[in-house]
Amino acid sequence: MTWPRLDTSMLVNPIWLKSARARLRWKHVISWGTVTVSLTAFVFMIIYMNMIEHGDVTAATAAKATIPGIVVVQATILMVLGTGAVASGIAQERDDRLIDYQRLTPMSPTSKILGYLFGLPVREYFLFALTLPFLAVAVAISGFSLFTLAHFYVVFFTSVWVYHLTGLVAGMLSTRPRFASMLSMGFVLVLYFALPNLSRIGITYFEFLTIRPTFFGLLQQELPQRVGDSAPVLAGIDTFRDVPFFNLFLHPTVYTLLVQGFLLCVMFVVVHRKWRNQNNHALSKIQALAVYSGVLAFALASVWPIIADAGVRQQVFGALERRGPGMHPTESLFILLLVLFMIVGAAFFVVILGVTPSRHTAIEGLRRAHKHGRRRVRPNSDAASSLPLTIVMLGLTFVALVTPLRLAQHSGMFFIDPPSLMSTLSFIVLLGAIALFMQGFRERCGLRVFLITIFLLWIVPWFAMTIMFSAQNAWIAGAYVGLPCPPVAAWIAIGTILESATPVPGRSPEYLIPELVQSRHALLTTSLVLYGTLAAGMQFELWRWKRRAHASVRLATLPLTER
Amino acid sequence: MIETKEIRVDYGDVHAVADLTVSIPTGEVYGLIGPNGAGKTSLIRVLATLLKPTYGDARIANIDVVEEPARVRRLLGYMPDLAPVYEDLRCWEFLDLFGAAYFVSRRERRRRIDACIDQVGLQSKRQAIAGTLSLGMKQRLVLAKTLLPDPEVLLLDEPASGLDPMARIDMRNMIRDLAHSGKTILISSHILNELSEFCGSIGIMEKGRLILSGRIDEILASLSHKKRIVVETLDPAARAAEVLSGLDGVSSCKAEALRVEFDLDGDESDVAELLRSLVDRGIRIKAFYERQQGVEDIFLQIGAKEVS
Numbered sequence: 001m002t003w004p005r006l007d008t009s010m011l012v013n014p015i016w017l018k019s020a021r022a023r024l025r026w027k028h029v030i031s032w033g034t035v036t037v038s039l040t041a042f043v044f045m046i047i048y049m050n051m052i053e054h055g056d057v058t059a060a061t062a063a064k065a066t067i068p069g070i071v072v073v074q075a076t077i078l079m080v081l082g083t084g085a086v087a088s089g090i091a092q093e094r095d096d097r098l099i100d101y102q103r104l105t106p107m108s109p110t111s112k113i114l115g116y117l118f119g120l121p122v123r124e125y126f127l128f129a130l131t132l133p134f135l136a137v138a139v140a141i142s143g144f145s146l147f148t149l150a151h152f153y154v155v156f157f158t159s160v161w162v163y164h165l166t167g168l169v170a171g172m173l174s175t176r177p178r179f180a181s182m183l184s185m186g187f188v189l190v191l192y193f194a195l196p197n198l199s200r201i202g203i204t205y206f207e208f209l210t211i212r213p214t215f216f217g218l219l220q221q222e223l224p225q226r227v228g229d230s231a232p233v234l235a236g237i238d239t240f241r242d243v244p245f246f247n248l249f250l251h252p253t254v255y256t257l258l259v260q261g262f263l264l265c266v267m268f269v270v271v272h273r274k275w276r277n278q279n280n281h282a283l284s285k286i287q288a289l290a291v292y293s294g295v296l297a298f299a300l301a302s303v304w305p306i307i308a309d310a311g312v313r314q315q316v317f318g319a320l321e322r323r324g325p326g327m328h329p330t331e332s333l334f335i336l337l338l339v340l341f342m343i344v345g346a347a348f349f350v351v352i353l354g355v356t357p358s359r360h361t362a363i364e365g366l367r368r369a370h371k372h373g374r375r376r377v378r379p380n381s382d383a384a385s386s387l388p389l390t391i392v393m394l395g396l397t398f399v400a401l402v403t404p405l406r407l408a409q410h411s412g413m414f415f416i417d418p419p420s421l422m423s424t425l426s427f428i429v430l431l432g433a434i435a436l437f438m439q440g441f442r443e444r445c446g447l448r449v450f451l452i453t454i455f456l457l458w459i460v461p462w463f464a465m466t467i468m469f470s471a472q473n474a475w476i477a478g479a480y481v482g483l484p485c486p487p488v489a490a491w492i493a494i495g496t497i498l499e500s501a502t503p504v505p506g507r508s509p510e511y512l513i514p515e516l517v518q519s520r521h522a523l524l525t526t527s528l529v530l531y532g533t534l535a536a537g538m539q540f541e542l543w544r545w546k547r548r549a550h551a552s553v554r555l556a557t558l559p560l561t562e563r
Numbered sequence: 564m565i566e567t568k569e570i571r572v573d574y575g576d577v578h579a580v581a582d583l584t585v586s587i588p589t590g591e592v593y594g595l596i597g598p599n600g601a602g603k604t605s606l607i608r609v610l611a612t613l614l615k616p617t618y619g620d621a622r623i624a625n626i627d628v629v630e631e632p633a634r635v636r637r638l639l640g641y642m643p644d645l646a647p648v649y650e651d652l653r654c655w656e657f658l659d660l661f662g663a664a665y666f667v668s669r670r671e672r673r674r675r676i677d678a679c680i681d682q683v684g685l686q687s688k689r690q691a692i693a694g695t696l697s698l699g700m701k702q703r704l705v706l707a708k709t710l711l712p713d714p715e716v717l718l719l720d721e722p723a724s725g726l727d728p729m730a731r732i733d734m735r736n737m738i739r740d741l742a743h744s745g746k747t748i749l750i751s752s753h754i755l756n757e758l759s760e761f762c763g764s765i766g767i768m769e770k771g772r773l774i775l776s777g778r779i780d781e782i783l784a785s786l787s788h789k790k791r792i793v794v795e796t797l798d799p800a801a802r803a804a805e806v807l808s809g810l811d812g813v814s815s816c817k818a819e820a821l822r823v824e825f826d827l828d829g830d831e832s833d834v835a836e837l838l839r840s841l842v843d844r845g846i847r848i849k850a851f852y853e854r855q856q857g858v859e860d861i862f863l864q865i866g867a868k869e870v871s
Binding site for chain 1 (some may be wrong): 573611612613615617618620629632633636637639641643647648649651652653656660661663664665666708
C-alpha cells in the first residue's frame with residue numbers, strides 16, 4: 001500500500017514565492033546582506049566597545065545597552081524600507097496591470113493579500129533575520145529578560161503589519177497608482193506622527209498605534225540606568241503606564257494590541273473588498289458603521305476617565321495648568337469636547353465620503369435590482385443610499401457627544417447648574433444639519449464637485465475668519481464669516497452650551513472670545529438657519545433626483561450620463 | 564459559449580461600448596475588428612471580469628460574468644495588449660507562479676510548463692529573466708501563461724500589437740494552432756490580415772457599436788453577389804480591358820500593366836464563358852483566377868473608421 005504524497009507546493013503561497021524568487025536572488029542577498037550586517041555590527045560594536053572602554057560598566061551592562069540600537073536598525077528595515085516595498089510594489093503591479101493576472105487566478109482574496117503582505121517585504125524580513133544573531137549575542141552576554149524581549153516583539157510585529165497594511169491599502173485605494181507611495185507616506189505621517197500628539201490632551205489611542213510607548217517603556221525597564229536616563233527626554237516613557245479605558249485601566253500592551261488589532265482588521269477588510277472588486281467601496285455600509293462605532297468607542301473611552309476621574313484629568317491637563325494661570329475644570333471639558341468633535345467629525349466625514357454611492361453607482365445598482373426583479377437596491381450594497389447609515393451614525397454621534405456632558409454633570413466636579421436643554425438641543429440639530437447636508441451633497445454631486453465645494457464652503461471662510469481675527473480684530477464679523485466652517489460652528493455651539501451652565505466656583509471660565517459671548521445666540525441661530533436650509537435643500541434635491549432615476553430606470557430610458 | 568446582451572460600458576460621458584449584443588458558439592474563433600478606441604479592449608475586459616459593464620448582460624458558458632466572476636475566471640485565459648510580465652522573474656518562474664496560483668500540482672505543473680514553453684517556442688529562454696526578453700518573446704511568454712491552466716475560453720486582446728513582422732507571423736501561427744485545438748477564442752486586432760486565416764466569424768466595432776457581426780463567408784455573400792476576377796496577360800492589359808468592357812455582367816474593370824481586375828455578376832458557367840471569349844479574341848492569358856475576398860475587403864466595404 002502506498003500512502004498519498006502531500007504536495008507541499010500547495011502549502012507555499014505562490015505570490016509570496018514569486019516575491020521571494022524575485023527579491024532574494026544571490027546578488028540581492030549578498031549586497032543588501034553585507035550592508036545590513038555591516039551596519040548592525042557597527043551599531044553593536046560602537047555601543048558595546050564605548051561602554052566597556054569609557055563607561056566603566058560590565059560586559060553584561062554594555063551588551064544590554066546595545067539592544068535599543070539593534071531595535072532601531074530593525075525598525076528602520078521593516079517599518080521604513082518594508083512599508084516602502086509594500087506600497088511601491090503593489091502600486092507598480094497596478095501600474096503595469098500585472099495585478100489583473102492575479103485577480104483572475106482562483107486563489108482566495110485572503111491568500112492573495114497574505115501573499116503580498118509578507119511577499120513584497122520579503123527582502124526586508126530576510127535583512128531583519130540577519131540582525132538577529134547580534135541580538136542573540138547581546139541577550140546571551142547580558143542575560144536580558146527573554147520574556148520582556150518576546151513581549152516587545154509582539155508589539156513590534158503588530159506595528160510592522162499595521163505599517164505594511166497601510167502601504168497595501170494606499171496601493172489598492174489610489175486610483176492613480178503612482179500616487180500610492182505618496183498616499184502611503186501621508187497615511188503613515190498622519191497615523192504615526194501627527195495623531196499621536198493628541199495623547200498630550202488625553203486622546204491616548206493614537207499614541208499606541210506606534211511602538212514608541214512599548215519601546216521606551218518596556219525596554220527601558222531592563223536597561224542600565226545610565227542609558228535609561230535619556231528616555232524621558234524622548235517624551236515616550238511617561239506613556240507606558242496603564243491606560244485609562246472608560247472605568248478600566250488596561251495594560252499598555254493589551255491596549256496597544258487592541259488599537260492596532262482594530263486598525264489591522266479595518267485595513268484588512270478594505271484590501272479584501274478591493275481585491276474582490278476594484279470598484280467596490282472601501283467598506284460596506286455595515287462595516288462602515290462598525291468602524292465608526294469602534295472609533296467612537298475608543299474616543300469616548302479616552303475622554304471618559306478624564307471627566308470622571310479628577311486624578312486622570314490632573315495628569316492630562318496638569319501641564320497646561322502649570323503653564324497658565326490655572327485652568328477651570330469646565331475649560332478642560334470645553335477642550336475635550338472640541339477635540340472629541342474634531343475626531344468624530346473627521347471619522348464621520350471619511351466614512352460618508354467612502355460609502356456614499358456616486359450617481360453612476362446608484363443607477364447601476366438600480367438597474368441591477370430591476371434586472372433581478374427587485375424594486376430597490378439592497379440596503380448594504382454599495383449602490384444603496386448612505387442616508388440611513390448617516391442617520392444611524394448621527395444617533396451614535398449624539399450619544400458620543402452628549403455622554404461626556406452628562407458624565408460631567410453627574411460627576412459634580414464641573415457644574416453647579418447643568419447646561420440648558422435648549423443649547424444642547426441646538427448643538428444636536430446643528431450637527432444633524434451639517435451631516436445631512438454633507439451626505440446629500442456627496443450623493444447628488446460627484447466627488448470632485450463635492451470636494452471643491454467643501455473647500456470653498458468650509459476652508460475658505462475659515463481662512464477669511466482667521467485673517468479678520470488676527471489682522472483687524474473684527475471678532476463678530478469674522479465669526480459670521482467663519483460660521484460655514486463646521487469646527488467654527490461647533491466651537492460657538494459648545495461654547496454656548498457651557499456658557500448656559502453655572503460652573504463650580506473658581507476662576508471665571510472662558511470658552512469664547514469675550515467679544516463673541518454677547519453674540520453667541522445670534523451666531524448659533526445663524527449657523528442653524530444656514531445648515532438647516534442647506535441640508536433641507538440638498539436632501540430635497542436628492543429625493544427628486546432619486547424619483548427621476550427610479551422612473552427612468554423602470555422605463556429603461558435613462559442614459560447613464562444624464563446630468 | 565460567449566454571449567453579451569446590450570452591453571454598455573461608459574467612462575464618464577464617453578460610451579466605450581454601446582448596446583453591444585453578440586453570441587459566439589463553442590469552438591468558434593471570433594475576430595473583433597475596429598480602429599483604436601472602438602471599444603474592443605473594454606468589451607474584452609468586461610468578459611474577463613476585470614471591468615463591470617454599466618449596463619447589460621455578459622455570460623460565458625451561461626455564467627453571468629458580473630454576478631459570478633469567480634466561476635467565470637476558472638474558464639478563462641486572458642491576454643492583455645502589450646502583455647506585461649514580472650520583469651525580475653525567470654520565464655519558468657513566471658509560468659510556475661501562475662501554475663501554482665491555478666492550483667496545478669507541482670508534478671503536473673512541470674509537465675505543463677514544458678509543454679507551454681514548447682508550444683510558444685521559448686525553449687531556449689526557459690532560464691532567461693523575463694525583463695531581458697524582446698517584446699515578441701514577452702508576448703509569447705504571456706500567451707504561455709494564458710494557456711497554462713488549459714482554459715476553455717481565450718480572450719486575446721491585440722496579441723500581435725507592437726511585434727515586428729517575423730514575430731507577428733510566429734504569433735499568427737501559434738494562434739492558428741490554438742484555433743485548431745477547439746478552444747473558443749475571442750481575439751481583437753486592428754490588423755486585418757492577421758484574422759483572415761483563422762477566424763470563422765468576425766465583428767466590426769466602431770464608436771463602441773458592433774456594426775457588423777457574423778461568419779466571414781456569410782458576410783461576404785451578403786455584401787456582394789459579384790465575383791472578383793483577376794486576369795494576368797502576356798500583352799498589355801488595356802486590350803483585355805477593352806474586350807471585357809464589352810461583355811455582359813462585367814463591371815469595375817481596372818487594368819494596370821499586364822494585369823486586369825474586374826467584378827463579374829454571374830455563376831461558374833459565366834466565368835468559363837468569359838474566359839473562352841477572351842481567348843477567342845486573341846488575348847494571351849498567363850493566369851485567370853477568382854480573388855478570394857477577406858476581412859480587409861469587408862472592412863473596406865463597411866468603411867468603419869471612427870473611434871468612440
